[in-house]
Amino acid sequence: MVCYHNHPAVEQSYLLTPEVDLELHTRKPRETDINNNNGGNESIECSRRKSAKGKAKKQKRKEESAKYAMSFAKVEAANKIKDPLDLVAPFRKFERNGISLKVEFFRAQDLTQEMTDWVFDLTKKNMQKLYEESDWGWKDREKLEEMTEEKALYLIALDSESKPVAFTHFRFDMEWDEELVYCYELQVIDEYRRKGIGKFLIQILELLAYKTEMVKVMLTTFKSNKIGETFFMKAMKYTLDETSPEDPVWEETEYKYQILSKEIKPKPTSKTQEEAMQTSPPDILLSQLMSAWNLVELADILLSQLKSV
Numbered sequence: 415m416v417c418y419h420n421h422p423a424v425e426q427s428y429l430l431t432p433e434v435d436l437e438l439h440t441r442k443p444r445e446t447d448i449n450n451n452n453g454g455n456e457s458i459e460c461s462r463r464k465s466a467k468g469k470a471k472k473q474k475r476k477e478e479s480a481k482y483a484m485s486f487a488k489v490e491a492a493n494k495i496k497d498p499l500d501l502v503a504p505f506r507k508f509e510r511n512g513i514s515l516k517v518e519f520f521r522a523q524d525l526t527q528e529m530t531d532w533v534f535d536l537t538k539k540n541m542q543k544l545y546e547e548s549d550w551g552w553k554d555r556e557k558l559e560e561m562t563e564e565k566a567l568y569l570i571a572l573d574s575e576s577k578p579v580a581f582t583h584f585r586f587d588m589e590w591d592e593e594l595v596y597c598y599e600l601q602v603i604d605e606y607r608r609k610g611i612g613k614f615l616i617q618i619l620e621l622l623a624y625k626t627e628m629v630k631v632m633l634t635t636f637k638s639n640k641i642g643e644t645f646f647m648k649a650m651k652y653t654l655d656e657t658s659p660e661d662p663v664w665e666e667t668e669y670k671y672q673i674l675s676k677e678i679k680p681k682p683t684s685k686t687q688e689e690a691m692q693t694s695p696p697d698i699l700l701s702q703l704m705s706a707w708n709l710v711e712l713a714d715i716l717l718s719q720l721k722s723v
């Protein structure tokens with residue numbers, strides 16, 4: 415998986431705290447604003463119209479800043495959750511296709527050295543060639559730094575002997591001005607592929623996004639990674655995100671990666687239980703229910719949903 419926040423505008427959006435935004439957009443009228451008019455009633459009329467327009471703009475910016483602050487707060491809150499798997503407890507176990515696994519949550523800084531080596535080595539084994547075929551190249555040090563950053567979160571699937579077999583590296587983050595779950599890596603060891611564990615881990619990310627009120631799950635894939643593309647686009651129903659770069663028509667160059675995402679329907683936060691019961695469940699929940707693997711899990715998901723309304 416290739417996952418970088420490398421858009422200049424994104425870098426900027428990180429720096430732009432809500433306070434700075436308000437500050438930037440709020441300017442007192444200067445003398446020249448008034449002197450530039452011809453004087454008399456016409457100029458007063460003109461400046462009045464201008465100021466009404468200015469007020470509307472200011473209001474819009476205030477609203478945008480408030481929205482950004484709210485999104486930012488949601489991301490902060492999600493990052494403070496001690497163990498996000500508590501929100502989706504039935505998903506701590508994977509029992510299907512003759513395999514039994516447990517899924518555990520880790521922050522990058524809590525991974526043992528052995529586990530850090532394992533996530534890095536598996537990523538390198540699966541991805542190095544794809545990176546090298548792209549114009550990005552593979553750099554051990556950079557990748558390791560990314561994978562051990564403070565914000566990096568992990569779900570790791572372990573077998574009955576606590577041997578890791580699959581993992582996802584994800585983050586609660588802002589991209590442009592949206593709060594989301596960004597999936598940085600999804601890696602499964604060869605022997606455990608096509609058994610549903612990749613799908614299971616991504617479904618957990620989608621549920622976490624739903625529970626923490628993020629607007630989407632996003633990821634980046636190399637266009638040359640046909641298995642990854644089939645997995646995300648066909649099996650998991652991800653689509654091209656609006657921020658995915660388009661190849662320029664006037665040049666022969668081609669972007670080697672694409673940004674995919676799936677929208678997560680908002681969680682009904684302010685409804686009474688009765689209202690919520692009358693509302694059809696969000697798509698994400700529905701898809702979880704339809705693919706729930708046994709009745710105990712199904713009951714657990716329903717119960718946890720009702721409790722959280």
Ligand SMILES: CC(C)(COP(=O)(O)OP(=O)(O)OC[C@H]1O[C@@H](n2cnc3c(N)ncnc32)[C@H](O)[C@@H]1OP(=O)(O)O)[C@@H](O)C(=O)NCCC(=O)NCCS
Pocket residue numbers: 415416540600601602603606607608609610611612613614634635636639641642643644645648649
């Ligand atoms: C992509 C990857 C994570 C999939 O994990 P997985 O656990 O094998 O996937 P699942 O068993 O959950 O597959 C779910 C569905 O995805 C599709 N799929 C998965 N692997 C596929 C493959 N090799 N060929 C075609 N379809 C595939 C199938 O529709 C599958 O359902 P099915 O098995 O019932 O037909 C795994 O192949 C992997 O680790 N690849 C190397 C790393 C990588 O490319 N990561 C993704 C970066 S974008």
